[in-house]
Amino acid sequence: xxxANAIVDVEREPGPKSLGVFRVEVWGREPHDFVRVYTIExxxxxxxxxxxxxxxxxxxxxxxxxxx
Numbered sequence: 214x215x216x217a218n219a220i221v222d223v224e225r226e227p228g229p230k231s232l233g234v235f236r237v238e239v240w241g242r243e244p245h246d247f248v249r250v251y252t253i254e255x256x257x258x259x260x261x262x263x264x265x266x267x268x269x270x271x272x273x274x275x276x277x278x279x280x281x
Contacts, residue, residue, distance in 0.1 A: 215270050216242040221258045232256060237265030247273055 219239045227233030232254040240248045249269050255261040 215245045215273050217245070217266055217269050218242070219262045219265050219269075221262050221265070223258060224252070227256055233258075233261070235261035237261050239265045239269040241269065241273060245273055245277075247276075249273075 217239050219237055222236040222238075223233060224236055225234040233256070235253050235255060235258055237251045237253050238248065239251070240246070247269075249265075249272060251265045251268055253261045253264050255264060
């Protein structure tokens with residue numbers, strides 16, 4: 214698992230029957246100091262942050278394995 218932080222901005226609030234849209238910026242800690250921004254639909258900002266961190270981990274792990 215890559216250590217990272219995330220900040221979430223609400224683009225559209227979730228409604229009773231709809232998901233919200235969140236802009237999630239994720240940045241890794243040294244030595245994985247990459248930054249990625251994701252637009253995520255989710256029921257809450259917490260779930261959006263978790264999904265952003267999951268995507269970041271997956272994406273950066275794949276990138277690092279390619280560099281070998």
